[in-house]
Amino acid sequence: MGLHENISSSRRDIYRCDSDGNNSISILIFSHIISYKDPIPGACNVEFSVELAPYLHTRFNNYSITVEHQPALSPYPKRSSRPSCENEFLEYELYHSYLSPMEFTEELYFQKILQMSDLETAREIGREIRLFGFAPKTRSKFANYPGIGQVFSVVVTSKLSNVSSVYVPAASYGCDPVLEECQTINTPFSKSLAAASFMIGLFLAFFGHSYFKLELFFMGFLALALTSFVIVSRESALEIESVTLVAAFSGIIGGGIWLAVWYIRAEPALSVLVPTILLGFLSACCVYYVPLNFEYLVSDFNFWASFISCMLFLPVLLIVISWQANIIACAVIGSYLILAPIGHYLGSSIAYILLNILRRATIPSYGHVVLDPPFHYYDQIMIGIWIALAFLAATFQFLREWKNPLFPNVNPLPHLPWFKPRRGLPRLQSQFPMPFSRERASGETTPLIGSLPGPFSASRDKSYFSSL
Numbered sequence: 495m496g497l498h499e500n501i502s503s504s505r506r507d508i509y510r511c512d513s514d515g516n517n518s519i520s521i522l523i524f525s526h527i528i529s530y531k532d533p534i535p536g537a538c539n540v541e542f543s544v545e546l547a548p549y550l551h552t553r554f555n556n557y558s559i560t561v562e563h564q565p566a567l568s569p570y571p572k573r574s575s576r577p578s579c580e581n582e583f584l585e586y587e588l589y590h591s592y593l594s595p596m597e598f599t600e601e602l603y604f605q606k607i608l609q610m611s612d613l614e615t616a617r618e619i620g621r622e623i624r625l626f627g628f629a630p631k632t633r634s635k636f637a638n639y640p641g642i643g644q645v646f647s648v649v650v651t652s653k654l655s656n657v658s659s660v661y662v663p664a665a666s667y668g669c670d671p672v673l674e675e676c677q678t679i680n681t682p683f684s685k686s687l688a689a690a691s692f693m694i695g696l697f698l699a700f701f702g703h704s705y706f707k708l709e710l711f712f713m714g715f716l717a718l719a720l721t722s723f724v725i726v727s728r729e730s731a732l733e734i735e736s737v738t739l740v741a742a743f744s745g746i747i748g749g750g751i752w753l754a755v756w757y758i759r760a761e762p763a764l765s766v767l768v769p770t771i772l773l774g775f776l777s778a779c780c781v782y783y784v785p786l787n788f789e790y791l792v793s794d795f796n797f798w799a800s801f802i803s804c805m806l807f808l809p810v811l812l813i814v815i816s817w818q819a820n821i822i823a824c825a826v827i828g829s830y831l832i833l834a835p836i837g838h839y840l841g842s843s844i845a846y847i848l849l850n851i852l853r854r855a856t857i858p859s860y861g862h863v864v865l866d867p868p869f870h871y872y873d874q875i876m877i878g879i880w881i882a883l884a885f886l887a888a889t890f891q892f893l894r895e896w897k898n899p900l901f902p903n904v905n906p907l908p909h910l911p912w913f914k915p916r917r918g919l920p921r922l923q924s925q926f927p928m929p930f931s932r933e934r935a936s937g938e939t940t941p942l943i944g945s946l947p948g949p950f951s952a953s954r955d956k957s958y959f960s961s962l
Contacts, residue, residue, distance in 0.1 A: 522604045524611065528659055530571055533650045535661045537567035538579035550646055550664035557853055558635045558863050559644060559666050561588075565632060566650040569657065583653045588634060589620030592868045593643030595841030598671045603643070610647040610663040620647060623864055624787050635863045637850060638668040639843050641676035642868055679838055683735050688835035695831025699887035702824030703817075703895055709824060710756055711749035713768045716827075718748025720775075720852075727856035762816040762901050767809065769823035774808040776827060776848070783847045785866045792861045797854070817900045818892075825888035833880050842872040844880070 528534060535548035542551065542564055551562045566584055568577045593606055609615045623634065636644060648661040669676040679688050694712055702709040722744035726737050756765045778801050791797045812819035830847075837844040846867060854860045 520600050520604075522607060524608065526611070526660065529569075531569050531655055532657050533569055533584055533652050533659045534567040535648070535650055535659050536564040538565040540564070549662035550648060552646070552664045552666045554638055554666055554668050556640075557638055557857055557860070559638050559668055560633060560635050561646045561664065562633045563648050563661055566659065569652055569655060585651045585653055586631075587617075587649040587651070588623045589616045589647045589649065590623050590636065590864070590866055591616075591620045591645045591647075592870070593645065593665070593667075595642045595843070595868065595870055595872055596676070597643070598667070598676075603665065606643070606645045607663050607665060610645050611660060613649060613658055613660050616647040616649065616660065616663075620645075621785075621866060623866065624789075637846075637853070637863055637865050637867070639846060639868060640668040640678055641671075641841070642843065643667045679835065683738075687738065688838070691831045691835050695828040695833075697828070698824045699828025699832060699883065700890055702828060703821050703891050706820075706901060707753060707756065709769075709820075710765060711753045713749075713772060713823075714752025715745035715749035716772060717745075717752075717768050719745030721748075724852065724855045763813055765901075766816045766820040766823070767813070769827070770809040770812050770819050771805070772827055773812075773819075773823040774805040776830060777808055778802075778805040779847050779851045783850060783865070783867060785864075787864060787866070794861055797861060801851075817895075821888055821891045821895070825884045825891065829880055829884040829887055832883065833876055837872070837876045840872055840876070841870075842876040843868050844873060844876045 534546070536542070537546050537548075539545065539547040541562075547564045549563075553560050563586075565579055566586075567579060568581055568583055570577050589610065591606065591610060593602055609619060636646075643665055644667075645663055645665045647663040649658050650661070651658040667676060679685055697705075698709060698712060702712075719741045723737060723741035726732065726740050730737070732740070752765075752768055759765075781804055782801060791800070812822070830844075834845040834848070850865055850867070853863075
């Protein structure tokens with residue numbers, strides 16, 4: 495909190511904080527001298543409980559932290575009338591900084607408060623947040639990352655005299671480290687989800703393409719589970735655990751449907767469409783995880799139009815190389831599923847690459863929330879490990895699958911009334927083995943047509959080659 499005292503007055507107020515005698519309380523006390531030439535922070539208070547409120551007020555929920563301050567008063571000379579609180583000669587700057595993740599020591603907390611209370615230091619170590627889309631302008635919202643302390647500081651500057659004053663900073667962990675555990679993965683249900691994410695990610699990253707049908711099931715599961723999670727969260731008032739269970743059940747149905755599509759059509763380009771779209775979705779999440787605080791993106795229509803355009807870039811680019819695209823998608827998505835729960839326990843915010851987009855999709859008016867994510871050394875390490883692990887997993891699968899058929903052989907279902915035999919992709923059907931091998935011919939004089947398998951020799955099926 496912060497208090498304002500007029501030292502020219504003979505009145506002196508003494509404030510004392512008493513504990514219950516069983517617990518010690520550490521208090522940080524510092525003062526700022528404000529002259530008559532400086533703006534007076536919080537002097538136009540109409541909401542807070544004290545007459546002059548030169549401090550910030552914070553409150554939080556599971557998704558956001560709200561920061562409020564009261565308007566300042568323009569500087570005015572001594573023995574002159576008090577100016578109006580409604581003026582356009584004051585400009586506000588909001589600065590935002592982070593504490594170390596999962597660090598709750600008093601020393602670090604007080605040190606950061608002191609740093610953000612100094613005008614030059616706040617501008618040096620804090621990130622300035624553009625004030626747009628807030629109603630009222632003295633209230634702003636930030637994305638909540640429970641367990642990672644956030645410190646806020648507001649600077650008010652007079653446009654006439656170009657003199658600035660600083661409000662008393664405020665800090666929030668997005669949780670109460672005294673009364674509760676600041677870990678979102680702290681229940682048996684959430685721990686089971688983290689374990690499932692790790693195991694599915696491990697399979698997809700290193701063995702996804704080798705067990706292609708099981709990979710199709712998991713990709714269909716992830717796609718419909720994410721879609722169902724968004725729809726059920728927006729259209730119902732269920733708790734997060736119930737929403738997740740409904741999404742998981744829907745994901746099982748989605749996995750079965752996508753696996754059935756492969757058995758019915760056996761089209762590589764069609765079957766890898768979901769993995770490449772999920773890869774594009776994750777890449778778009780990474781792009782919009784960067785603090786792009788543009789006023790253009792406050793509108794939901796503008797945000798989702800640009801997000802979908804970014805999401806579809808990779809699928810359109812990679813669809814022509816289905817085999818490579820499928821392995822790359824498995825490696826990148828699987829690596830993320832491995833590291834997301836691990837990073838959470840280490841204090842990294844890598845899981846919020848996905849969670850921030852899910853919040854935007856499920857919480858109304860979340861476009862007005864400032865997404866200024868932390869980027870500590872833990873996050874830098876986890877991003878580096880993600881890139882390295884995805885590269886290692888993709889290389890492993892490329893080497894493992896190099897001499898195997900591009901996609902597994904499958905007999906489509908000829909008894910279905912809508913099935914028509916197709917000859918464009920003979921390598922997918924067991925009765926039509928691969929006509930060409932990745933290995934080079936044994937010599938320059940080796941006949942090319944003679945190396946074809948029986949069903950594709952020129953003498954047995956000239957009509958097939960003439961139709962190509």
